[in-house]
Amino acid sequence: xxxxxxxxxxxxxxxxxxxxxxxxxxxxxxxxxxxxxxxxxxxxxxxxxxxxxxxxxxxxxxxxxxxxxxxxxxxxxxxxxxxxxxxxxxxxxxxxxxxxxxxxxxxxxxxxxxxxxxxxxxxxxxxxxxxxxxxxxxxxxxxxxxxxxxxxxxxxxxxxxxxxxxxxxxxxxxxxxxxxxxxxxxxxxxxxxxxxxxxxxxxxxxxxxxxxxxxxxxxxxxxxxxxxxxxxxxxxxxxxxxxxxxxxxxxxxxxxxxxxxxxxxxxxxxxxxxxxxxxxxxxxxxxxxxxxxxxxxxxxxxxxxxxxxxxxxxxxxxxxxxxxxxxxxxxxxxxxxxxxxxxxxxxxxxxxxxxxxxxxxxxxxxxxxxxxxxxxxxxx
Amino acid sequence: xxxxxxxxxxxxxxxxxxxxxxxxxxxxxxxxxxxxxxxxxxxxxxxxxxxxxxxxxxxxxxxxxxxxxxxxxxxxxxxxxxxxxxxxxxxxxxxxxxxxxxxxxxxxxxxxxxxxxxxxxxxxxxxxxxxxxxxxxxxxxxxxxxxxxxxxxxxxxxxxxxxxxxxxxxxxxxxxxxxxxxxxxxxxxxxxxxxxxxxxxxxxxxxxxxxxxxxxxxxxxxxxxxxxxxxxxxxxxxxxxxxxxxxxxxxxxxxxxxxxxxxxxxxxxxxxxxxxxxxxxxxxxxxxxxxxxxxxxxxxxxxxxxxxxxxxxxxxxxxxxxxxxxxxxx
Numbered sequence: 001x002x003x004x005x006x007x008x009x010x011x012x013x014x015x016x017x018x019x020x021x022x023x024x025x026x027x028x029x030x031x032x033x034x035x036x037x038x039x040x041x042x043x044x045x046x047x048x049x050x051x052x053x054x055x056x057x058x059x060x061x062x063x064x065x066x067x068x069x070x071x072x073x074x075x076x077x078x079x080x081x082x083x084x085x086x087x088x089x090x091x092x093x094x095x096x097x098x099x100x101x102x103x104x105x106x107x108x109x110x111x112x113x114x115x116x117x118x119x120x121x122x123x124x125x126x127x128x129x130x131x132x133x134x135x136x137x138x139x140x141x142x143x144x145x146x147x148x149x150x151x152x153x154x155x156x157x158x159x160x161x162x163x164x165x166x167x168x169x170x171x172x173x174x175x176x177x178x179x180x181x182x183x184x185x186x187x188x189x190x191x192x193x194x195x196x197x198x199x200x201x202x203x204x205x206x207x208x209x210x211x212x213x214x215x216x217x218x219x220x221x222x223x224x225x226x227x228x229x230x231x232x233x234x235x236x237x238x239x240x241x242x243x244x245x246x247x248x249x250x251x252x253x254x255x256x257x258x259x260x261x262x263x264x265x266x267x268x269x270x271x272x273x274x275x276x277x278x279x280x281x282x283x284x285x286x287x288x289x290x291x292x293x294x295x296x297x298x299x300x301x302x303x304x305x306x307x308x309x310x311x312x313x314x315x316x317x318x319x320x321x322x323x324x325x326x327x328x329x330x331x332x333x334x335x336x337x338x339x340x341x342x343x344x345x346x347x348x349x350x351x352x353x354x355x356x357x358x359x360x361x362x363x364x365x366x367x368x369x370x371x372x373x374x375x376x377x378x379x380x
Numbered sequence: 381x382x383x384x385x386x387x388x389x390x391x392x393x394x395x396x397x398x399x400x401x402x403x404x405x406x407x408x409x410x411x412x413x414x415x416x417x418x419x420x421x422x423x424x425x426x427x428x429x430x431x432x433x434x435x436x437x438x439x440x441x442x443x444x445x446x447x448x449x450x451x452x453x454x455x456x457x458x459x460x461x462x463x464x465x466x467x468x469x470x471x472x473x474x475x476x477x478x479x480x481x482x483x484x485x486x487x488x489x490x491x492x493x494x495x496x497x498x499x500x501x502x503x504x505x506x507x508x509x510x511x512x513x514x515x516x517x518x519x520x521x522x523x524x525x526x527x528x529x530x531x532x533x534x535x536x537x538x539x540x541x542x543x544x545x546x547x548x549x550x551x552x553x554x555x556x557x558x559x560x561x562x563x564x565x566x567x568x569x570x571x572x573x574x575x576x577x578x579x580x581x582x583x584x585x586x587x588x589x590x591x592x593x594x595x596x597x598x599x600x601x602x603x604x605x606x607x608x609x610x611x612x613x614x615x616x617x618x619x620x621x622x623x624x625x626x627x628x629x630x631x632x633x634x635x636x637x638x639x640x641x642x643x644x645x646x647x648x649x650x651x652x653x654x655x656x657x658x659x660x661x662x663x664x665x666x667x668x669x670x671x672x673x674x675x676x677x678x679x680x681x682x683x684x685x686x687x688x689x690x691x692x693x694x695x696x697x698x699x700x701x702x703x704x705x706x707x708x709x710x
Binding site for chain 1: 605
């Protein structure tokens, strides 16, 4: 198998590419349902789904957001698509602030920012053909042309773009006649009908069969390269983020805890949570290592990963994220963190920049920390 | 494979529906589970892996029909039993006592209006009618601590527990009667990776401690390679390859196993371009002729679309087997 030229678009470094969509200090709180106990309460409790998230989606770049269920990663996608109103913060599309949740301005925003959902079985209407779904998208975004021939041409082009060929075979079929992978391709084609700048993909492959997941990821990568799209890839699978994304951000309990180049974040995780996540992911190579087969020299990063996993092994509650109604003070990871210090309980860690564009929101990396871990192999 | 067999599946066939409209979900499956081993059963949706588990425990509900074959259970002492021949009373005594099952989405199979205690003791009440109440309660508490949940959770209702804890309660329930075989059907699919690893480690420890055999069903083959001793890969209702998990990881013989193994991006090592497998899994109502995998297979040749390959060792005397014309002796 050929190795991918690494990074895929080596000409322009990721940090110099144009920012298409930017989120500044994004927060979203959901009010807890009114019940007898808090009926009279003036400050009704809220779920802190997303707090202070900063995110930049760049042209021709895939940015992955990795986290467990309940970490707020899907909320981020919905906030960026303006499906939820923001509690705090700002969205900037091509440098201009946007705040329109309805009407013409919202439709103009949708034309630029399209979304793909997790479940291709639920996102297509079972009573309509593929032709209907795509025609509707083309018409709403005024790309259907003037004549029937134009429309037909546009439909065929769309299906060709997502490798559903010959298009005639799929245009008049109903969603139930297609497999999961084909349905997801139709959903992608529908998003592409708007000719967007940004694609928000919320777990686009997690409902699909294993053997066809890569086909969809490779298709998205291909679209990104040909059309210079900015893609947000939401996933719980950190290995697929390494495979597919240029940049990876790790979320825990509604906050970003680490970010940087995908390769750096997965090979040299800095935040204890990322280390735990990577140590817990199934990895057949581990078997090879245990069997004594050569699998690369052990690194300090690998030791840290192993340590993080062992530390949580026998703790009853260790595998569980905290309640977001009353999130832990200070760093939200501190109740589970094997390296928690006094400071972690009280003070919220800011971002600390690490070499190579990586950053982590962890007090271990503060300038005045007593034992600042040295990340091996870091570029000076 | 020195340990004796505890479960022997011979020529098992399962259909959904009857007559010409029947869909063959499991065909000619031969599989042996040895005492104390973890057997992984991998396959995509529709490959028949869950149907196989339901057939073995006789839990198939209509229109599912077992149309042939036998499932022989070898108890520690006593005569082998064909599970498919048991009457309903015998079956009731047999289930859970000898084979227990943890279902897919097990977290939601707890009854929301009963406490953990009453659900755990219910199993004991049904099977050990003469057990005094205090002994039942003590056993329930013991079971909970076995899976790493503190005893004071006995009085909790399912909604008071997290997903991972509910899953562990289900595992505790499956172990209540010291069964010989535990079948886990996608036990951790709904959980996060951190919790998944914790539960699987706990299972590995319990297995060593209590000495039961496990059939572990999942679509995640990279998980199986870490946690099982042997892996059988199913495709279109048949087993296409069976081998030790390390062997299958190092050299997979069937093109489908190879494709499946190369569908998971690696966390370490060089970044490679992966392709997955072209096409989509077969439709059980319209199965391709010959080898079910041939329309997607990159290495198909003359006999593949006509004759069904049999599951056999690739070289005589080998302890692995594969159903592929590439490895058949002509």
